[in-house]
Amino acid sequence: QITLKESGPTLVKPTQTLTLTCDCSGFSVSSIGVAVGWIRQPPGKALEWLGFIYWDGDTLYSPSLNSRLTITKDTPKNRVVLTMTNVDPVDAATYYCVHRRNGGSGWLDYWGQGTLVTVSS
Amino acid sequence: NFLLTQPHSVSESPGKTVTISCTRSSGSIATNFVQWYQQRPGSAPSIVIFEDNQRPSGVPDRFSGSIDSSSNSASLTISGLKTEDEAKYFCQSYASSNQWVFGGGTKLTVL
Numbered sequence: 001q002i003t004l005k006e007s008g009p010t011l012v013k014p015t016q017t018l019t020l021t022c023d024c025s026g027f028s029v030s031s032i033g034v035a036v037g038w039i040r041q042p043p044g045k046a047l048e049w050l051g052f053i054y055w056d057g058d059t060l061y062s063p064s065l066n067s068r069l070t071i072t073k074d075t076p077k078n079r080v081v082l083t084m085t086n087v088d089p090v091d092a093a094t095y096y097c098v099h100r101r102n103g104g105s106g107w108l109d110y111w112g113q114g115t116l117v118t119v120s121s
Numbered sequence: 122n123f124l125l126t127q128p129h130s131v132s133e134s135p136g137k138t139v140t141i142s143c144t145r146s147s148g149s150i151a152t153n154f155v156q157w158y159q160q161r162p163g164s165a166p167s168i169v170i171f172e173d174n175q176r177p178s179g180v181p182d183r184f185s186g187s188i189d190s191s192s193n194s195a196s197l198t199i200s201g202l203k204t205e206d207e208a209k210y211f212c213q214s215y216a217s218s219n220q221w222v223f224g225g226g227t228k229l230t231v232l
Contacts, residue, residue, distance in 0.1 A: 045226075046211065046224070046226050047158070047166065047223040060220075096165055104171070104172060105154040105171060107168055107172075113165055114165050
């Protein structure tokens with residue numbers, strides 16, 4: 001059974017760096033074909049794709065956030081980490097960790113419960 | 122990149138059929154697969170349709186997807202509406218270089 005669980009601060013100050021962790025179980029983040037990513041959703045608003053990290057360490061980021069995002073993985077701990085620099089109140093959202101299905105169009109077959117991040121001084 | 126435009130909200134009665142549209146602003150809707158995700162209040166989204174018209178196991182056959190090149194849009198149709206179908210629905214597709222695009226979401230009310 002695949003599960004993903006996000007953790008991290010619930011409140012960050014503007015200009016700070018946000019770091020979120022996704023603990024994965026039921027699969028290895030380094031197994032061939034695996035991709036884990038992040039999606040965010042401001043309260044009451046649409047989903048926004050942030051990026052993916054692949055089993056081989058390759059990454060893909062949203063062009064609008066590319067300069068501020070880093071996604072890494074820790075294979076021994078089987079976790080994925082999202083780092084976002086220079087946060088702003090517009091970055092306040094629920095951040096979801098997602099597992100991308102291996103093969104086909106690679107739709108998102110598993111989602112974490114999400115973690116709500118507030119950005120305020 | 123292109124935009125995926127969805128109606129803000131739709132409503133229909135239990136037992137009826139509703140269709141939610143997702144219109145691509147540029148480029149052909151048929152170029153890249155479209156997925157649909159359901160998000161019930163307070164929950165994470167979950168897939169209901171993948172690759173335009175495929176249903177994952179566990180999703181009732183009341184849910185169906187299609188694309189229409191003439192209107193450059195994808196559609197999610199839910200028949201035999203149940204109160205449990207009340208949720209927000211998001212379409213999603215792919216832009217160049219494997220960038221992901223989501224629609225703004227449609228709130229379905231079953232009343």
